[in-house]
Each structure stands twice: as C-alpha cells, then as structure tokens.
C-alpha cells in the first residue's frame with residue numbers, strides 16, 4: 001500500500017475537515033471510513049451558527065431548517081420561549097453533511113477509502129502503521145477521528161475517558177400540525193431525564209427526537225424516551241429509525257490528546273459540550289487544529305505536542321464552563337427552569353455563544369452575575385459541592 005503523510009481514521013466532521021485542510025496544504029492524506037458514505041449517524045443534526053465561521057464553503061442546500069425559536073419545557077409543559085430575528089442554528093442531515101465534507105476533502109486531493117475499517121494502529125518514533133482490513137498502510141502522522149470508543153484511542157491512548165451519556169434518537173415523521181408547531185423551532189425538555197434532557201429538532205416533515213441520560217441511568221433510557229415523546233405531543237406514527245448511541249461529553253481534567261505521532265480529535269477526544277451535547281462544532285474545530293499542527297510543527301520538527309496546548313487553551317476552558325453549568329442544570333433542573341422562566345435574557349446570552357459572538361465562560365459569568373444571590377445560594381445547596389464551588393476554583397486559576 002502507498003505511504004501517506006497523514007492517515008485519518010474516521011470520515012465524520014472531525015476527520016473530513018482535517019483531511020480537507022491537510023490536502024489543501026499539500027499533504028498526501030488517506031481518509032479511512034469504515035462505513036460506505038453517505039452513512040447514517042444518530043445525531044440531532046443541530047449546527048450552531050458559529051460552525052459557519054469554521055467551514056470554507058457555504059452550507060446552502062444542506063440546510064433543512066433555519067432555527068429562530070428555542071422552546072424550553074418542563075416535563076413537556078410550561079413552555080419558555082426565545083424568539084430571535086435571525087437564525088441561531090441550522091438543521092442538517094448528517095448523512096448529507098458528512099458526505100459533503102468528505103467530497104470537499106477528496107476534491108482537495110485526499111484519498112477516501114470508505115467501507116473499510118481500521119482494525120488496529122501501532123506507532124513508532126518515526127512512523128505509524130494502520131491495519132486497514134488486513135492491509136498495512138503507513139504514514140508520518142495519524143489522526144484519530146473515529147468517534148466514541150474509537151480504535152486509535154483504544155490502541156494508543158490508555159487514559160481515554162468513558163462516555164458519560166447514553167442516548168436514544170428517533171427520526172419521527174411529523175403530522176401537518178406537528179410540522180407547523182416545530183417550524184423553525186427546537187424544543188429542549190428537562191425534568192424527566194436523569195442527568196440529561198430531551199430534544200425535538202425539525203427537518204421539514206421529519207424531526208430528530210431523542211433523550212440523553214447519564215450512563216448510570218441507562219436502564220431508564222427507554223422509559224425516559226417514551227415519557228418525553230408522550231409529553232411532547234409528537235408521538236403520532238412510528239419512527240422511521242430509532243438508534244441508541246453514546247455521547248462522550250467532556251469530563252473534568254486534561255487527558256492526553258497528543259502522543260508521539262498521533263492525535264485525537266472530536267468525539268474520539270471527548271470534545272462534546274456537557275450541557276447540551278453539542279459536538280459537531282468542536283469536532284470541526286479540533287480537526288482543523290490537528291491539521292494545522294501537522295502542517296506546521298509536525299512537518300518541521302516531527303513534534304505534535306503543540307496540539308494539546310492549543311486544545312487546552314481554546315476548547316477545554318469552554319467545555320469546562322459548560323460542564324459546571326451542566327452540573328447545576330442537571331442536578332437542580334427545576335431551579336434552572338425557574339431561572340430561565342424569570343430571566344429570559346439567559347436565552348439571548350446563550351444565542352451569542354451559538355452565534356460565535358461570545359464564549360461559554362462569558363455566558364457562565366453573565367448567568368450567575370444576573371441571578372439573585374439567594375437563588376445562587378440555593379443552587380449551591382441543591383446542586384451540591386462540585387458545581388458552583390468548581391467555578392470559583394476555575395475562576396481563580
């Protein structure tokens with residue numbers, strides 16, 4: 001098999017954008033994807049608008065729905081509405097979106113081998129070997145973009161994290177009334193899912209509807225899903241497809257994402273927002289950072305350690321802010337809901353994060369700065385240690 005500059009395992013958003021950037025930079029790239037593209041990926045398909053800033057092309061026809069309304073519900077009732085004059089998110093189908101990214105990478109010169117799985121990887125001081133369905137491919141560098149429970153993390157990163165959330169996602173055909181109710185709107189539900197949330201994300205006549213629960217409550221996944229579906233009023237006909245999945249939300253701590261000639265990106269690196277499960281943005285961002293590192297420090301000195309520093313500086317603080325908020329939101333979800341009801345400005349603040357106009361850290365500060373002191377104290381009591389106290393430590397460091 002030919003020798004490459006970089007082998008990327010996984011053709012999702014992290015791998016495909018890394019391949020695109022590397023190929024544009026003149027590198028010989030192999031993008032190995034175990035499924036035939038386009039492939040189904042269980043996902044809500046919600047892209048925050050800031051994703052647009054990262055992509056070097058127009059999303060155009062990939063957008064199924066433009067989201068201008070955000071509805072939070074408590075057990076399917078008591079809606080709290082945020083309405084915006086411009087879209088703060090787009091809905092896409094992952095099969096089409098990921099396929100389009102892979103096509104861009106191929107147009108730029110990357111070699112896509114889809115329908116072929118990487119079975120194992122080994123790394124030495126000056127190259128990496130990949131077993132691609134029984135054949136060995138060799139490269140200078142390796143990017144693990146193979147998602148949750150990937151082979152690259154398994155073989156080269158022994159301190160990899162365990163996924164924190166378990167999810168069930170269904171593609172649900174909507175009645176005319178359901179389609180009208182969800183037009184341009186996403187619904188997020190709290191109160192009936194332990195440590196997690198429910199969602200309904202529209203794409204014309206179909207909605208991606210699902211729940212994510214903390215892993216220790218996995219046995220309750222189906223009952224939570226049924227409860228959310230019933231309370232949402234969307235449970236008309238049968239789902240086209242229902243799929244279980246793991247969501248590798250970021251947990252505390254800086255795990256190693258760079259080891260010798262290998263890097264981890266996206267879900268393989270657990271770069272998923274713990275508050276609302278957004279992962280596509282961080283997958284693309286980390287894929288591009290990995291490519292950038294290889295094109296600069298990797299090519300010049302064979303050293304990829306600056307990737308870890310870049311992720312620690314630009315992504316981890318955001319995910320940690322989201323993690324602190326998620327601990328209060330998920331442990332004291334009723335109190336959070338009351339705050340949302342009384343301080344609708346919180347949605348306007350969050351919109352700035354989704355648009356890429358403000359950081360999560362800024363959002364976190366704004367939320368607490370504007371919340372009455374006695375309510376903040378209640379959060380401290382209710383959500384317990386490890387929620388607000390972590391924030392004080394984080395703020396001081």
Ligand SMILES: Cc1cc2nc3c(=O)[nH]c(=O)nc-3n(C[C@H](O)[C@H](O)[C@H](O)COP(=O)(O)OP(=O)(O)OC[C@H]3O[C@@H](n4cnc5c(N)ncnc54)[C@H](O)[C@@H]3O)c2cc1C
Nearest residue numbers: 010012013014034043044045046118146147266267279280
């Ligand atoms: C139910 C659910 C809903 C979600 N909703 C949203 C949402 O609305 N918005 C959002 O931003 N995020 C959402 N996420 C998170 C988002 O889907 C992920 O964060 C994102 O897909 C990560 O991209 P990635 O490229 O890192 O990994 P993936 O998209 O998982 O891509 C990894 C690829 O690697 C391939 N692969 C795996 N192993 C191998 C191998 N051995 N050899 C070759 N190829 C391999 C896989 O087939 C896959 O194509 C959701 C996740 C779930 C589970």
